[in-house]
Amino acid sequence: MTKRWLASFWLLALLLPWQAQALIIEITGGSEAALPIAIVPFGSEGFSAPEDISAVIQNDLSRSGRFSPLPESDLISSPHEKSEINFKDWRLLRSEGLLVGKVSSVDGETYQVQFQLFDVYKGQQLVGKRYQVPASGLRRLAHQISDQVYQALTGEIGVFSTRLAFVSVRDNSDGSKRYTLQVSDSDGANPRTVLQSKQPILSPNWASDGERLAYVSFENGKAEVFVQEMRSGRRNSVAAFKGLNSAPAWSPDGKKLALTLSKAGNPEIYVLELASGKLSRVTHNSQAIDTEAVWMPNSRELLFTSDRGGRPQIYKVSADGGRAKRVTFEGRYNASPDISSDGRTLAMVHGLNGQFYIAVQDLDSGAVLVLTETGRDESPSFAPNGRMILYATEKNSHGELAAVSVDGRIHQRLGESDRDVREPAWSPIRK
Amino acid sequence: MKLLKLTAGLLTLIWLTGCTTLGGNKESDAGAAGSDVVVEDRNADTSGIDGENASGSDIDGGAETLVIAGEEQFQGGDVLDDPNSPLSNRVVYFEYDSSTVREEDLTTLEAHAAYLGENPSVTIRLVGHTDERGSREYNLALGERRALSIRQTLMLQGASVKQFQVTSFGEERTDVEGHDEAAWQQNRRVELNYVGR
Numbered sequence: 001m002t003k004r005w006l007a008s009f010w011l012l013a014l015l016l017p018w019q020a021q022a023l024i025i026e027i028t029g030g031s032e033a034a035l036p037i038a039i040v041p042f043g044s045e046g047f048s049a050p051e052d053i054s055a056v057i058q059n060d061l062s063r064s065g066r067f068s069p070l071p072e073s074d075l076i077s078s079p080h081e082k083s084e085i086n087f088k089d090w091r092l093l094r095s096e097g098l099l100v101g102k103v104s105s106v107d108g109e110t111y112q113v114q115f116q117l118f119d120v121y122k123g124q125q126l127v128g129k130r131y132q133v134p135a136s137g138l139r140r141l142a143h144q145i146s147d148q149v150y151q152a153l154t155g156e157i158g159v160f161s162t163r164l165a166f167v168s169v170r171d172n173s174d175g176s177k178r179y180t181l182q183v184s185d186s187d188g189a190n191p192r193t194v195l196q197s198k199q200p201i202l203s204p205n206w207a208s209d210g211e212r213l214a215y216v217s218f219e220n221g222k223a224e225v226f227v228q229e230m231r232s233g234r235r236n237s238v239a240a241f242k243g244l245n246s247a248p249a250w251s252p253d254g255k256k257l258a259l260t261l262s263k264a265g266n267p268e269i270y271v272l273e274l275a276s277g278k279l280s281r282v283t284h285n286s287q288a289i290d291t292e293a294v295w296m297p298n299s300r301e302l303l304f305t306s307d308r309g310g311r312p313q314i315y316k317v318s319a320d321g322g323r324a325k326r327v328t329f330e331g332r333y334n335a336s337p338d339i340s341s342d343g344r345t346l347a348m349v350h351g352l353n354g355q356f357y358i359a360v361q362d363l364d365s366g367a368v369l370v371l372t373e374t375g376r377d378e379s380p381s382f383a384p385n386g387r388m389i390l391y392a393t394e395k396n397s398h399g400e401l402a403a404v405s406v407d408g409r410i411h412q413r414l415g416e417s418d419r420d421v422r423e424p425a426w427s428p429i430r431k
Numbered sequence: 432m433k434l435l436k437l438t439a440g441l442l443t444l445i446w447l448t449g450c451t452t453l454g455g456n457k458e459s460d461a462g463a464a465g466s467d468v469v470v471e472d473r474n475a476d477t478s479g480i481d482g483e484n485a486s487g488s489d490i491d492g493g494a495e496t497l498v499i500a501g502e503e504q505f506q507g508g509d510v511l512d513d514p515n516s517p518l519s520n521r522v523v524y525f526e527y528d529s530s531t532v533r534e535e536d537l538t539t540l541e542a543h544a545a546y547l548g549e550n551p552s553v554t555i556r557l558v559g560h561t562d563e564r565g566s567r568e569y570n571l572a573l574g575e576r577r578a579l580s581i582r583q584t585l586m587l588q589g590a591s592v593k594q595f596q597v598t599s600f601g602e603e604r605t606d607v608e609g610h611d612e613a614a615w616q617q618n619r620r621v622e623l624n625y626v627g628r
Contacts, residue, residue: 197468200603202567219468222598223571244575244599247568260572265579267572289572305569311528312569335566349566356565376610378566397610423567 034068035153036095037061041072042115043080043102050135053103053113056142059187060160061149064387065410070095082116087123096120097153101145109134115145117152126152143185157385161430162186164390165194165204165213166401167423181215183230186426188414194228195235203247204425207254213425214238214248214257225259227274238272249294249302251319258282258293258302258319269293269304271319282321294337295319303327303337303346314348328361330368336379340386345406347380347389358391360406371408381426388412392422510546511625517542523581525619527562530573530580540584543623548589554626555590557581559599560606562615567601574599581621596626 039061042054061067070093079085080102090098101115116128127148133141140161147158163183170178179201184191195201199218206213214227223246228235239245243262250257257272267289269282283290288308295302299319306315309326312335317324328334333351340347343363350359350368355375361368376394383390383403388410390403395413399420403412414421510516523536532540547553559574559581578597586592607617 195468199468200600202571202603217468218600218603243597244571246571260568262572262575267575289569289576291572292566292568305566307569312566333565335569351565354564394610 034066035097036070036093037067037097037099037149037153038070038075038090038093038095038120039099040075040078040080040101042100042113043078045102045104047105049103049105049111049138051138051142053138053142053145054099054101056139056187057099057146057149060143060146063187063412064150064160065405065412066150066154081114082118082125085118087118087120090120093120097126097149099149103138106132111135111138113138113141113145117149139185139189143187156387157429159383159385159387159426159429160186162384163210163427164188164401165206165425165427166392166421167201167204169399169420169422170418181213183213183427194230194233202423204423205248205250206425206427207250208252208428209254210428210430212250212254214250216246216248225257227257238274243267247292251295252297252299258295258304260291260293267291269302269317280321282317282319283324284321292336294339296339297341297343303339305335305337314346327363328368329366330361334359338380338382338389340382340406341384342386345382345386347382347406349378349380358389358404360389369408371404371406372402377402379423381424383426384429388426390424390426392424511628518546521623522620523623524616525577525621527564527615527619528573530576532580532584540581541588544585544588544590547585547591547594551591551594554594554596555585556596556598556624556626558622558624559597559601560604560618560620560622561602562618563602563605563610564615567603571599571601571603574601577619577621581623 039054039058058069062069074093076089076093079100081100085098085100096119098118098120099115101113104112106112110132112130112132114128114130117126118124119126131141143161146160150156150158150160163185165181165183168180168182172178176198179197179199180193181195181201181204182191182193194213197217197219202216204213204215211230212227213230214225216223217226220240223244224237225239225245225248226235227238238257239259239261241261241263244267245259245261247260248257255274257274259270259272260267261270262268266286268284269290271280271282282302285306285308288306290304290306292305293302301316302319303314303316305312306324311332313326314328314334314337315324316327327346328348331350331352334348336349338347339345346361346363348359348361350357350370352370356377357370357375358372358377358380359368359370371389372391372393374393374395377391379392381390386406388403388405390401393400393402399422401414401421401424403414404410511518513519517539520539523539524533525531547555557578559576559578561570561573575597578599582595582597605618606620607614
């Protein structure tokens with residue numbers, strides 16, 4: 001009895017701290033051109049809502065580096081709807097946007113939330129909506145409101161209601177390691193473990209529906225590729241051939257996976273059609289490493305890493321095979337390509353004097369811009385709106401995640417205390 | 432010179448012993464903890480998957496036998512158990528981003544090739560590793576290329592292709608913690624593990 005109790009105690013001790021721990025996001029550099037915005041704390045009549053919606057929105061907008069929310073002490077009054085707003089007064093604050101809203105309790109479980117975003121100068125509503133959600137949906141709703149505010153004021157798609165997948169590694173007290181594949185909200189909140197293993201997990205990649213993840217797991221003693229459904233947790237092994245099975249990348253339609261397989265004796269790029277299991281080989285270069293394929297948004301071409309020229313560089317090839325064309329020329333080491341959703345900007349790991357940075361290359365002009373500074377950066381993953389790049393870095397011998405805007409001006413750190421985090425993948429926008 | 436080599440061999444043996452003890456514990460604890468892979472669904476409902484971890488535990492297996500044998504029985508026993516034999520050296524190292532066999536490892540590899548040639552029923556598992564720098568996926572491929580380069584060398588000297596299992600862990604299983612050249616050098620390696628020993 002005591003023994004059993006002890007065993008479950010240990011299980012709890014191991015599970016609880018990291019189930020609950022969220023990534024903490026810190027903005028380490030911002031844009032001078034950040035737009036001021038007035039966010040009035042949402043009203044709630046005589047009760048305290050389980051989630052502070054306006055605080056979540058304020059964090060989202062501030063974290064994006066595009067907005068600079070006014071401090072609460074600067075707000076001249078606390079309106080919650082249009083009839084309570086005197087636009088003439090608000091114009092003095094020189095903030096174009098004014099967000100107000102309120103939360104009311106429908107019953108113990110359901111809440112009604114409404115928000116309105118105004119153009120202070122014109123005195124007009126830009127967007128306004130009312131929702132009914134359960135308590136558990138309040139945080140997600142807050143991110144959706146952030147997306148609408150962001151889009152109304154910048155004209156670009158917001159990505160606050162997307163998610164992040166990443167791998168977290170903890171040392172067990174017996175010297176073994178515990179690898180977990182986790183999915184969190186875009187602000188690092190609500191991390192959930194979707195897979196845990198004593199063997200390495202690598203290269204998570206989201207299908208465009210945001211409902212499936214492909215990844216590499218060593219659970220059978222070697223690299224194999226799995227696909228897992230997020231809702232059910234159901235998973236399938238999709239590639240367990242002799243040799244390496246790695247670097248999965250979903251096609252834009254979610255029906256195919258590009259993979260690296262070495263079953264023919266050397267790592268080559270293949271395309272696997274998931275429904276039929278049909279496998280077609282894309283690269284044929286028995287001397288070189290070909291790996292890390294990613295689909296161009298046109299679905300017809302792949303970018304991949306190859307050392308066929310002597311050192312790793314990024315190449316482009318038709319998904320049907322054929323001759324590959326070299327894409328990167330600057331520097332001796334370019335690897336881990338990712339492509340923006342408009343197909344114009346390549347993100348990559350760029351080696352420079354033995355250090356590794358995140359860089360972007362404009363595919364039209366070929367111009368390269370190095371975005372990061374730590375020299376130990378890897379695994380770039382574009383936000384679905386193409387504005388930010390999430391990547392893995394290292395600080396004090398500790399793996400952590402960070403994000404940088406494509407112009408290199410906005411930097412964010414997604415800190416963690418007692419474990420290594422790595423292999424980030426930014427989800428697509430939920431339909 | 433010969434003495435030096437011998438000392439180096441012994442040192443490697445001691446070093447291997449250290450690794451092995453750790454590795455051994457790792458695997459046995461893994462077994463005790465039960466199911467190795469756990470999938471969790473949206474409601475954080477934990478459910479076990481009957482995944483096996485069988486081949487994972489092969490790593491370091493060969494060297495483990497070596498430790499026990501080193502004390503007691505190499506007289507007249509299997510030459511694989513003789514700590515003075517070049518066969519006791521089960522790790523070879525590489526330069527950065529290279530899979531070329533280094534000259535100082537040729538003696539070791541010749542001995543392994545000869546042993547494999549004389550014992551065609553014996554199989555060996557070559558496990559390739561890299562240092563932590565650069566892309567993880569590229570490193571996975573590089574680790575495999577290193578293991579294949581060792582296989583090629585051994586085959587040219589009489590081993591047959593059926594005697595090999597080749598695996599890569601890329602940068603996922605560093606042997607030495609640390610972020611400097613001293614650590615990186617130790618991590619760019621291929622381990623030669625005789626299967627079933």
